[in-house]
Amino acid sequence: MAGSIRGSGIAETAAVLPSPPRVRGRRWTVLRQAARTRLGPLGVVVTLATIAVALLAPAIAPYDPVKQDLGNTLARPDRAHLMGTDNVGRDVLSRMIWGTRVSLMAGFGSVALAVAAGGMLGLLAGYAGGRTDGLVMRLMDAVLSFPPLVLALALGAVLGAGLGGVVIALGVVYTPTFARLMRGQVLTITAREYVEAARALGAPGWRIAWQHVLPNASAPIVIQASLSVAFAILAEASLSFLGLGVQPPGASWGSMINAGRGYLQQAPWIVFWPGAALFVTVVGLNFVGDAVRDALDPRLRT
């Protein structure tokens, strides 16, 4: 759902529902796989292109993204300004290109933070058990008791405006998802016979964690992470639309859209281009996320 910032609702359902083993028509399976193989690479291409734009921003942006030209405001797209200019005459294309950096840094940064923090908390809870487990998991429940955007907004407010605050706020919002996932994996994997065998052979706890638990737990974590990045990017855009995140005159897609919404009639391009960039990036990342899930977890492919 739009603006959803706690990862894919669909993925969460899969984890929550005690669904019976699925049986589906063979034709359907084949068709879906065909569709996937078409969309996966498309998503990869879009995502790689986005990353390239972000990395090459200083080289490919035709203008300085914050340089105003008050003699040339709200200019229609033309040869000089391919996507037009905004209300203070800044080049929309250049701002969009620089905004790509902000979006990707927020998306990947906050998810990386959540994977690290959630992974460690989940490992701790799963291993320690007992009271520690209870405390850590109740803490995660408490974080989940806030609607994600409201929590991010409140945290962003106290952490101060700026990209750093938003990355940390979103990182906190996503942490419980990964903590729950990791804890579940630890509990399942440490109950397996080969772990019991390793323990009987005298392997220390950290070795079991490092050699058995982490490699086995990595697949679901990677799947969830790849799906979460898209939602984190949407969330950053929502927060910077509201005015948190990168501060003016810095460019981010959300803040560009907010600044342009007063000029919808005279200069719709100010909103259109960053909006399109946001939408295409999120669709691309979703395709990649689905493809990663299919590649790593064939059981979910059905």
Add this chain to the structure above:
Amino acid sequence: MGRLVLRRLLATVPVLLLVTAGVFALIHLTPGDPVDVMMAESVDDSVKTTLRRQLGLDQPLYLQYAAWMGKLLRGDLGRSIRNGEPVIENVGRRIRPSLQLAALAMAISLVVATPLGILSAARRNTSVDRFGTTFALFGICMPNFLLALLLIFFFGVKLRWLPISGYLDPFEEGLPGLRSLVLPALTLGLALAAVVTRTLRSSMLDALSEDYVRTARAKGLSESRVIRGHVLKNALIPVVTVLGLQLGTLIGGAVITEYVFALPGVGRLVVDAVFARDYPLVQGVVLLIAIGFILSNLAVDLLYGWIDPRIRHR
């Protein structure tokens, strides 16, 4: 069922305690002195000292928490710095538009998603299905504020059919009030409809491949009776779960939607409080939203137990 209710209620208590601690800590996470952040530098030092004392910021942390909790249990959430009124009254004034928006959005999403999800699954791989799945993908990847601006652009600016901001109470103003809610509710409702369509379609497909469906068809039931009598009921369980999971997103979406359409609801209140650095108000509203969220999740859980007997008896 009674045991389920009790168990779930008890499990909520420690979480609620942690939530209050978290909300309380919010004001202390602020880098620097919260009062300095809240007030401009020009404000007199004695005013700041008074506010600091009012907020109890000159006391040790555990005493502050105890005092805050004590007030909380008596229903006192503190006062807004901006208008000096109790937080509860601030929220009370704003809750009506928010609830109306949520109800209308929910209605729109079900009206759109139910036929679309069912038809997509029943006529798999036809143009209806392709439309349904594309709609779902668009809705899931489209941020609320962008959809809101698209709707404003077409229905407000181009066609001039509907008002693009402001709010009138439909129960007092009638049709103009309803009209003021249409675009915000569409924004929120279409996004939700996308998720529901996708879930309903995939759970319908699951149910359609079950043995009891083959049996129902084999005994000669018409396809519409198979779907109405056997498939739909089973397919609805995941939909309820997803609706529950989407509650948080719905609230977040409402914050954005109310902001874009200048709708004086609770979501708009949060944003305004955050940017006015009215920390007591932020604390109070966030806490109330969290409690509301926890309670509605509880309600969804119980609803789930009521729909699916397998859950009830676990």
